[in-house]
Amino acid sequence: MSEWSLEGKVCVVTGANAGIGKAIAGGLAAAGGHVVLACRSLERGRAALAELSEAHDPQRLELLELDQARAASIEAFAEALRARHPQLHVLVNNAGAWFTTRQETPDGLELTFATNALGYFAVTNALLDLLRAGAPARVVNVASNLAKDLDLDDLQFTRRRYSGMKAYAQSKQANRLWSCELAERLRREGITVNAMHPGVVSTSIASTTPGLFGLASRIYFRLRGRSPEEGADTAVYLATSPEVEGKTGRWWVDRREHPPRFADPLQRAALWSAFEALVAQRASAAP
Numbered sequence: 001m002s003e004w005s006l007e008g009k010v011c012v013v014t015g016a017n018a019g020i021g022k023a024i025a026g027g028l029a030a031a032g033g034h035v036v037l038a039c040r041s042l043e044r045g046r047a048a049l050a051e052l053s054e055a056h057d058p059q060r061l062e063l064l065e066l067d068q069a070r071a072a073s074i075e076a077f078a079e080a081l082r083a084r085h086p087q088l089h090v091l092v093n094n095a096g097a098w099f100t101t102r103q104e105t106p107d108g109l110e111l112t113f114a115t116n117a118l119g120y121f122a123v124t125n126a127l128l129d130l131l132r133a134g135a136p137a138r139v140v141n142v143a144s145n146l147a148k149d150l151d152l153d154d155l156q157f158t159r160r161r162y163s164g165m166k167a168y169a170q171s172k173q174a175n176r177l178w179s180c181e182l183a184e185r186l187r188r189e190g191i192t193v194n195a196m197h198p199g200v201v202s203t204s205i206a207s208t209t210p211g212l213f214g215l216a217s218r219i220y221f222r223l224r225g226r227s228p229e230e231g232a233d234t235a236v237y238l239a240t241s242p243e244v245e246g247k248t249g250r251w252w253v254d255r256r257e258h259p260p261r262f263a264d265p266l267q268r269a270a271l272w273s274a275f276e277a278l279v280a281q282r283a284s285a286a287p
């Protein structure tokens, strides 16, 4: 039987102040982990920290600022984490958003892709040294069954007509493809990488979507959605269970493994190169 236990292990959960991320943070703290809540708003992060501290040992909870759509924030976050912890054992990439209209980051990248897809890539890259130092370590990527429309020639929606749904689905397909590639690249380093679907979960992800579609989504989420804790369950399982030790590059729904649908090696390599190009573009745009 495996030795894996979360007791005393350092875990980072992105987007931990709300929805599924907050529930994952609670689940990891309950399993004995030392959980760093990575939140883009310290104010919202403090509120989540206070709430989680009522149910879990506050000594096991920590808050750091992270806006994963901004390179400078990712760098500052990684530095702050490194100053506090020499090792990282679990990284849960969870933060995500849905934008009805096409928006750009200050450095000119389409906001959905910059947040949901490039965000996971850049945060993980920035923490790789800590994950290597903490190995055996686990990366868990919150993705979605709503995954399609990835266009490697138009990731930025400059040629296609923008749609919030398409941009979101593209970013989630990218999460899954990248997750497989990362798993391959880290296979011999004692770092496993798995992606999961949380189900339809009643959170605030569609709360600002306007119009009839927004209203319909909110009603659907409320009526059919799982609780954030139910949505968090598979991610917590992947981070905590000895049963999944050594399993990597897999796709999970409700604690069950499914064949990864997005694993084509050529596409994986092309996406990785596209991520690197966007990171370079962002660096050259920096003041």
Ligand SMILES: NC(=O)c1ccc[n+]([C@@H]2O[C@H](COP(=O)([O-])OP(=O)(O)OC[C@H]3O[C@@H](n4cnc5c(N)ncnc54)[C@H](OP(=O)(O)O)[C@@H]3O)[C@@H](O)[C@H]2O)c1
Pocket: 014, 015, 016, 017, 018, 019, 020, 021, 038, 039, 040, 041, 044, 066, 067, 068, 069, 070, 094, 095, 096, 097, 115, 142, 143, 144, 145, 197, 198, 199, 200, 201, 202, 203, 204, 205, 206
């Ligand atoms: N809800 C579902 O049915 C569903 C289904 C499939 C997959 N998912 C995935 O589950 C994950 C969590 O979503 P959720 O439903 O829990 O949504 P949510 O309640 O809206 O929570 C999203 C979290 O991500 C954070 N976030 C957004 N942009 C960020 C940025 N640039 N930097 C750092 N943090 C950022 C938010 O912070 P703020 O509070 O500051 O905005 C919030 O903490 C997402 O990856 C989503 O795609 C959700």
